[in-house]
Amino acid sequence: MKKKVMVGMSGGIDSSVTAYMLQKDGFEVEGCYLKLHDRTDGYHEKNLAYIEDVAKFLNIKYHVLDLTKKFEQEVYDYFINSYLEGTTPNPCVKCNRQIKFGAMLDFAKEHKASYLATGHYVKTDGKFFYQADDDTKDQSYFLSQVDKEALPFMMFPLSTYKKEDIIKFGAELDVAYKRITEKNESQEICFVETVYTDVVKRHANIDIPGKVLDEQGNVVGEHKGYMHYTIGKRRGFTVHGAHEPHFVTKLNPKDNTIIVGKKQALEVNQVKAENLNMFIDEEEFDCTVKLRYRSTSVPCKVIIKDDKATINLKEPAFGVAAGQLAVFYEEDKVIGSAWIKATS
Numbered sequence: 001m002k003k004k005v006m007v008g009m010s011g012g013i014d015s016s017v018t019a020y021m022l023q024k025d026g027f028e029v030e031g032c033y034l035k036l037h038d039r040t041d042g043y044h045e046k047n048l049a050y051i052e053d054v055a056k057f058l059n060i061k062y063h064v065l066d067l068t069k070k071f072e073q074e075v076y077d078y079f080i081n082s083y084l085e086g087t088t089p090n091p092c093v094k095c096n097r098q099i100k101f102g103a104m105l106d107f108a109k110e111h112k113a114s115y116l117a118t119g120h121y122v123k124t125d126g127k128f129f130y131q132a133d134d135d136t137k138d139q140s141y142f143l144s145q146v147d148k149e150a151l152p153f154m155m156f157p158l159s160t161y162k163k164e165d166i167i168k169f170g171a172e173l174d175v176a177y178k179r180i181t182e183k184n185e186s187q188e189i190c191f192v193e194t195v196y197t198d199v200v201k202r203h204a205n206i207d208i209p210g211k212v213l214d215e216q217g218n219v220v221g222e223h224k225g226y227m228h229y230t231i232g233k234r235r236g237f238t239v240h241g242a243h244e245p246h247f248v249t250k251l252n253p254k255d256n257t258i259i260v261g262k263k264q265a266l267e268v269n270q271v272k273a274e275n276l277n278m279f280i281d282e283e284e285f286d287c288t289v290k291l292r293y294r295s296t297s298v299p300c301k302v303i304i305k306d307d308k309a310t311i312n313l314k315e316p317a318f319g320v321a322a323g324q325l326a327v328f329y330e331e332d333k334v335i336g337s338a339w340i341k342a343t344s
């Protein structure tokens with residue numbers, strides 16, 4: 001009997017090709033579309049029309065799973081609260097743990113699927129995640145908080161391919177191909193249609209001007225409201241009489257001030273992180289760490305105590321934001337991750 005794989009289908013080319021590849025490999029494939037939010041611009045209708053085309057072409061069944069409530073509680077509220085608290089959230093990381101490889105995995109198991117597959121660019125051997133072969137597409141950073149218990153059920157057929165290969169496979173999907181390539185590459189955050197401030201605006205007045213301070217606490221300029229800024233930002237505020245660029249180094253929600261400094265002020269040598277998700281048992285180890293998605297890995301020593309990590313960087317990093325994830329790598333293998341709380 002064929003083994004069943006549930007494929008998380010978004011309507012885009014990556015998950016469509018994932019379903020196609022697994023069917024070619026001899027699996028019984030079913031699709032699952034997650035409704036995660038109530039966007040009113042025809043977003044879900046369009047995605048579902050694409051999925052309908054692909055499902056017809058492959059002659060597979062698909063399900064629509066409404067997780068709007070869970071998504072709001074676990075991802076959306078956290079996203080808004082992070083900006084209110086002056087930190088920089090990473091909603092995709094939360095979604096992968098709680099929703100895609102939490103609730104969707106439970107759904108796949110309920111439907112007697114042996115595996116859950118997605119179009120993420122990442123590898124797994126059932127115990128660890130590894131970076132995808134296509135460096136520019138690698139999504140291991142976003143998956144590093146997924147519960148290790150979920151790994152034996154996960155499949156990522158795209159992990160050894162380059163995007164160009166996927167486009168070629170997509171062309172074999174014939175009628176569906178035109179439509180799935182019409183769909184734009186997904187936005188960075190699926191519920192943000194334009195910029196994050198447009199979303200936060202629905203819940204708070206973000207346009208309350210405040211004071212810009214230097215590192216000594218002197219008032220040096222004005223800003224538009226602290227929620228407009230993230231660590232490392234260098235525009236949208238004034239610094240009177242400055243000849244060199246100034247960067248945001250700290251946000252103070254309590255008094256609506258922001259602290260700015262020259263590039264050097266962004267330098268970080270130690271990071272404190274919490275809420276660990278570890279794939280190894282060691283509590284003291286050398287590795288490399290990514291402190292933002294699109295940043296290069298920095299060599300470091302990690303010491304874990306009472307479920308908190310102290311990350312001593314062997315080379316300085318710049319523009320590290322509380323709220324982002326520190327992901328630990330041993331070459332291409334993800335060995336754990338933790339949420340950044342403070343830097344020095």
Ligand SMILES: Nc1ncnc2c1ncn2[C@@H]1O[C@H](COP(=O)(O)OP(=O)(O)OP(=O)(O)O)[C@@H](O)[C@H]1O
Nearest residue numbers: 008009010012013014015032033034118119120186
């Ligand atoms: N709404 C959704 N319902 C079900 N699965 C989803 C949904 N959104 C994303 N996924 C799954 O997660 C994978 C990664 O999502 P992401 O948005 O990062 O990728 P993508 O490159 O845009 O993928 P695609 O081309 O399939 O849209 C998708 O390929 C798909 O398998």
